[in-house]
Structure formats: C-alpha cells, structure tokens
Amino acid sequence: MGKATELASRLAADVDAAFPELVLTHQDRLYSGVRSFVGAADAEDVTQEAFIRAHRALQTYTEDRIESLQVSPWLWTIALNLCRNWARTRSRRPQTVQLSFDQSGGAAAEDEVVNGVMLDGWKQRLARLSEAQRVAVVLRHVVGLSYREIATATDRPVGTTKTDVSRGLTALRRIISEEESP
Amino acid sequence: MTDIARRLQALATTAPDTLVTNVLAATGTGMFYSTVAGPVGVGELLIGWSSAGIYAVAPVTEEARFLEEHSTGPLAPMPRELPAKWRRQLEAALRSGKLGRLPVDLGKLSDFQQTVLRKTAEIPPGQLRPYGWVAREIGKPGATRAVGSALNKNPVPVLIPCHRVGRSDGTVGQYAYGPAMKRDLLRAEGLDPDAIDEAAERGVRYIGSATTNIYCHPTCHHAMRIKETNRVELSSAAAAHRAGFRACLVCRPAVAA
Numbered sequence: 001m002g003k004a005t006e007l008a009s010r011l012a013a014d015v016d017a018a019f020p021e022l023v024l025t026h027q028d029r030l031y032s033g034v035r036s037f038v039g040a041a042d043a044e045d046v047t048q049e050a051f052i053r054a055h056r057a058l059q060t061y062t063e064d065r066i067e068s069l070q071v072s073p074w075l076w077t078i079a080l081n082l083c084r085n086w087a088r089t090r091s092r093r094p095q096t097v098q099l100s101f102d103q104s105g106g107a108a109a110e111d112e113v114v115n116g117v118m119l120d121g122w123k124q125r126l127a128r129l130s131e132a133q134r135v136a137v138v139l140r141h142v143v144g145l146s147y148r149e150i151a152t153a154t155d156r157p158v159g160t161t162k163t164d165v166s167r168g169l170t171a172l173r174r175i176i177s178e179e180e181s182p
Numbered sequence: 183m184t185d186i187a188r189r190l191q192a193l194a195t196t197a198p199d200t201l202v203t204n205v206l207a208a209t210g211t212g213m214f215y216s217t218v219a220g221p222v223g224v225g226e227l228l229i230g231w232s233s234a235g236i237y238a239v240a241p242v243t244e245e246a247r248f249l250e251e252h253s254t255g256p257l258a259p260m261p262r263e264l265p266a267k268w269r270r271q272l273e274a275a276l277r278s279g280k281l282g283r284l285p286v287d288l289g290k291l292s293d294f295q296q297t298v299l300r301k302t303a304e305i306p307p308g309q310l311r312p313y314g315w316v317a318r319e320i321g322k323p324g325a326t327r328a329v330g331s332a333l334n335k336n337p338v339p340v341l342i343p344c345h346r347v348g349r350s351d352g353t354v355g356q357y358a359y360g361p362a363m364k365r366d367l368l369r370a371e372g373l374d375p376d377a378i379d380e381a382a383e384r385g386v387r388y389i390g391s392a393t394t395n396i397y398c399h400p401t402c403h404h405a406m407r408i409k410e411t412n413r414v415e416l417s418s419a420a421a422a423h424r425a426g427f428r429a430c431l432v433c434r435p436a437v438a439a
Contacts, residue, residue, distance in 0.1 A: 024257060044198055051209070106237075142191065173249050
C-alpha cells in the first residue's frame with residue numbers, strides 16, 4: 001500500500017518521469033489477468049493499449065486526482081473495459097476468422113501452454129462463468145488483488161465481490177469435475 | 183477450493199520483454215539515448231533524452247557507465263533517434279557553442295546545481311572563467327569549491343559548457359572525463375589551452391587595455407581585441423584597481439572583490 005501511494009505521488013509530481021515505473025510495477029500482473037480473459041495471442045496488444053490509455057488519462061488529471069489514485073484498481077478499470085470491447089469485437093467476427101485464429105499454430109500455440117496446462121482450457125472454463133464472477137475470480141486469484149481493490153475496479157460493493165469470487169470458484173470446481181468424470 | 187485457487191495462480195506469468203518498450207515508445211515516456219558527432223577532436227557523444235529533454239551527455243567510450251548510471255531498476259535507457267527538431271537544435275548547439283532552445287532536463291538536480299549550470303551556460307564559446315567567477319555571479323562568493331563540485335557532476339557536459347570554467351589561478355584545470363577532453367573542447371573553440379596555462383603560471387590573471395583603462399578576463403573577447411602594444415598583464419583585481427583600471431562590464435572580473 002505504502003509503495004503504491006508513493007508511485008501515485010511520483011506520478012502526480014511528473015507523469016512522464018514516473019510512468020516507466022508504473023509500467024514496470026504493473027505489467028506482469030496486468031498481462032497475466034488480461035491473458036486469462038483474452039488468450040495469449042491478443043494479451044500483449046490489449047495490455048499495451050491499457051497502459052497507453054492510462055497515460056493519456058493521467059495527462060488530463062489534476063495533480064490532486066493523481067495523488068489520490070489507487071493505481072492498481074484504476075488500471076484494472078481501464079483494462080477490463082478493453083477486455084470487454086475485445087470480447088464484443090470478437091463475437092461480431094465471422095466464424096471462419098474465429099476458426100483460422102483457433103488453428104493458428106507455431107509460437108502462439110506454444111504460448112498457450114502454462115505450467116503444463118492449456119491456457120485455452122482455462123479460458124473456456126472461465127468463459128462459462130458470469131462476467132462478474134469471471135472478473136472477480138481472475139482479479140483475486142490470478143492477479144492477486146484484494147477484495148477491496150476488486151470492488152473499486154469493478155465499482156461493486158466489497159460484499160458482492162466476495163460472493164462473486166466464492167461462487168465463481170464453486171462453479172469452476174463443478175466445471176472441472178464434469179470434465180474429469182467420463 | 184484452495185486447489186482451484188492454486189491452479190488459477192499458475193496462470194500468473196511475466197509480461198513479454200517487448201511490452202514495456204512498446205508502451206514507452208508509444209507514450210513518449212522513458213529514457214532513450216542516441217549519438218551525435220562531437221566538436222572537432224572530441225569524437226562521438228552519447229545523448230540521453232526523454233520527453234523532458236536532454237538529461238545526459240557522455241563520450242561514447244563511456245557507454246557502459248552511462249547505461250548503468252541512468253538505469254531505473256531493470257530498465258536501462260533504450261537506443262532511439264532524437265525527435266527531428268531536437269536533433270537540429272542539438273547540432274546547431276554543438277556548432278555554435280550555445281544551447282539556444284535545445285531543451286535540457288536538469289530537473290533531478292538541486293537548485294544550487296541548476297543555478298551553477300545555468301550561469302555556466304551564459305559563458306560565450308571560446309572564453310574561460312574561473313570557478314570563483316561563477317560563485318560570485320550567482321551571489322555565493324564563498325562557494326567556489328561547491329561550484330567546482332557541481333560542475334564536476336554536470337550531467338550534460340559540452341552542451342552546458344563546464345569546460346569553459348577553470349581554476350581560480352587561471353589554469354584550465356580538471357574535467358570529469360579527463361583534462362585532455364577539456365583542452366580539446368577549448369581548442370575546438372579557438373583557444374590555446376597551453377598558452378592559457380603558461381600565462382596563468384606566470385601569474386597573469388587579467389589583461390588591461392592601456393587605451394581604455396578597462397581590465398578583463400584574458401579570454402574575454404574585449405581582451406582578445408587589445409593591440410599587443412596596449413596589453414597590460416595584471417596579477418590581481420587589486421593590482422588592476424591600483425593601476426587605475428576598471429572592470430569590464432561584459433566579462434565582469436572580480437565585481438564583488
């Protein structure tokens with residue numbers, strides 16, 4: 001918390017000077033979460049765009065607003081919007097494009113393997129949750145945000161967020177047991 | 183439950199190396215560096231720059247030290263060409279010996295260091311002033327030593343001409359990148375560092391004109407124009423005043439002394 005507040009102060013003092021630190025501090029977690037939502041092929045583009053939009057927004061904020069910023073939840077508000085837009089654009093794409101993407105082999109396919117499990121498998125499982133549960137579960141357990149931070153990022157009450165996480169995990173457990181039973 | 187949580191944690195990974203580079207390039211933030219041909223005899227220079235302006239200058243031979251000094255955590259400055267306008271202003275500054283409108287980023291320095299460097303930037307090309315002169319001009323006559331140390335840490339040498347500041351005994355003196363580079367820089371501006379040292383060692387501090395009764399720093403352009411027959415070598419400001427000279431209003435020798 002202390003460290004995050006210091007980053008906000010440095011951003012307030014000079015956005016451009018502190019921005020590289022913001023990227024370095026948050027890129028791994030942002031990328032990991034975004035990848036869980038959009039898959040490995042587009043994760044880098046979407047994460048990159050989230051940082052670029054964050055920079056653009058910071059330039060329009062007053063010093064006081066930046067100073068009081070909760071950087072992590074704020075970044076996630078931006079990134080979640082982009083992930084939502086990404087999903088919307090994808091669903092409008094013709095099926096043939098969808099297929100050609102799924103069959104793209106080589107490096108992209110290799111990237112999808114995470115610690116021996118297929119990332120794609122997780123993407124499918126997560127896709128079966130409600131959006132609120134999917135977001136809450138990923139932000140809690142992949143990204144490691146606190147319930148309070150997730151609540152701020154999604155603009156929902158903390159209690160609801162806890163329920164979303166716990167119901168999301170229950171649903172995932174059911175989905176996995178269905179996969180494992182013949 | 184915890185079992186699933188653990189499996190989800192395994193989805194956490196590190197971002198690809200290209201991510202930060204692309205983001206910083208797209209937002210114009212971060213530290214970059216490029217190179218430029220230095221003044222005659224000096225060789226190529228590294229130019230560190232960010233959106234705030236030029237933050238560092240160093241000889242290319244010092245690249246390793248340069249990268250180490252300007253890294254933040256794992257992020258070292260990245261090679262990238264200067265914005266075209268800054269490149270033009272940089273080349274003009276190196277040609278003319280004057281900073282002009284080239285943006286130089288001194289933001290990380292103390293107020294004192296910034297004041298010293300801005301005063302130093304006012305010294306015209308081809309002229310040398312003693313550390314004590316800078317100290318007096320910024321209203322801190324006792325801070326000669328501090329001025330020397332601030333200039334030694336000048337992040338943008340050549341552009342802010344700390345090579346135009348010498349020892350109070352009139353000699354050329356030391357330089358952060360070695361005295362040879364300082365002498366080369368002065369030579370490139372038309373000065374003869376050996377002659378400067380030789381005169382200083384003979385005790386000459388100022389030059390007076392027998393026709394105008396004005397005395398100057400030896401390299402002031404007014405002093406350089408004095409005819410050989412009218413040149414009077416002076417050993418101190420006190421000696422100059424005793425001999426009836428007044429201080430030059432341009433190079434301002436020993437105004438407060």
